[in-house]
Amino acid sequence: MARAEAEAIQRLLSEQNERLRELDRMKDEFVSLVSHELRTPLTSIRGYLELLFEEGGNLTPEQERFLGVVDRNSERLLHLVGDLLFLAQVDAGRLTIEREDVDFEEVVQDSVEALRPIAESRRIELVASITPLPTVVGDPARLAQVLDNLVSNALKFTPEGGRVSVSLHADGDRAVVEVKDNGVGIPRAEQSRLFERFFRSSRATHDAIPGTGLGLAITKAITEHHGGRISVESEEDVGTSVRVELPLPAAHDAAAPAHEVAV
Ligand SMILES: Nc1ncnc2c1ncn2[C@@H]1O[C@H](COP(=O)(O)OP(=O)(O)OP(=O)(O)O)[C@@H](O)[C@H]1O
Ligand SMILES: [Mg+2]
Structure with missing residues (x-):
């Protein structure tokens, strides 16, 4: 009886481990997917910002200051997305290193x-x-x-x-x-x-x-x-x-x- 019980617990644990591994894999995939999806719109935002800055003369100093904040924060976000994608590559064993x-x-x-x-x-x-x-x-x-x-x-x-x-x-x-x-x-x-x-x-x-x-x-x-x-x-x-x-x-x-x- 005790043995049957031990086997049942063992089975349960190994099922739970498998489930956790699967969840971990899904988390990695999710982070990777979301990072990719964030990169495109962020790049577009930064592209249009650059256009606005090029037209500099038409901006009031306050508008310019606000755009500076948008610029710095979108740059930070893009950097973060790059870091997350980098680590996703490492996890997937897909980091390529030039030699x-x-x-x-x-x-x-x-x-x-x-x-x-x-x-x-x-x-x-x-x-x-x-x-x-x-x-x-x-x-x-x-x-x-x-x-x-x-x-x-x-x-x-x-x-x-x-x-x-x-x-x-x-x-x-x-x-x-x-x-x-x-x-x-x-x-x-x-x-x-x-x-x-x-x-x-x-x-x-x-x-x-x-x-x-x-x-x-x-x-x-x-x-x-x-x-x-x-x-x-x-x-x-x-x-x-x-x-x-x-x-x-x-x-x-x-x-x-x-x-x-x-x-
Ligand atoms: N030269 C340092 N002097 C003091 N603390 C440091 C130094 N380098 C790293 N740390 C500590 O280690 C932590 C991790 O460093 P890490 O470079 O990974 O992160 P970060 O600089 O906070 O953020 P990120 O590099 O991702 O922008 C830092 O937040 C800081 O607490
Ligand atoms: Mg750092």
Whole structure:
């Protein structure tokens, strides 16, 4: 009798597990579908906005200001949709990574220069120290995304007057990029959750620093799809340092097949 009961419970559990897996798959599909459907109208809204801005002369200053808000928010939405689609691709095992020779020094330099105006507007000293290294094999656009995510995090979570430094060097068979700031830091108890999707530290929410909590999950997925790894060291009110290591060509083939990555 007890055995029959145990078997019945077992069956029930496995049916429930199957159902949960199915629901999880439906959720992934739903997010992917909705994101696709949002992208088209958003792109259209931004296209017409651009037309309005081009006709600038006819707008009152107030209209221009309102349109600026529409512009920034639609840009944010489009960015979010892009992030959700990216992670849907990762989940479906469909993330495609180009494999070409990448001048990583240029990727790092470009990202730093692109974000310099933000640093300047917040009076944050942004310095880059780049040591020449061999080409990395990978996807230049994705690697740029990694740098953009890390440097913009460092700038975002560092108060005015702070300092952000980016360094790139080779360490044995690895290219190492480090982004260091002397900003708000991350409470120790929260550090293990940093790469979870939608995770934001209590500090980020308390200080109302904008963000979705997808950047680091995406950064980790890209890094691991390149056979690399990412780690964070941080102390609250002292600062944060994020380190990304990527294999340099000779070691790359051995490290490359990291294709199934859970984030
Ligand atoms: N340099 C940093 N200093 C302090 N906290 C950080 C830093 N980088 C990341 N964090 C913390 O980790 C959380 C997750 O970072 P992540 O980049 O994934 O999200 P986000 O920047 O909030 O949003 P998104 O990147 O999606 O726009 C942040 O919300 C913040 O709490
Ligand atoms: Mg971020």
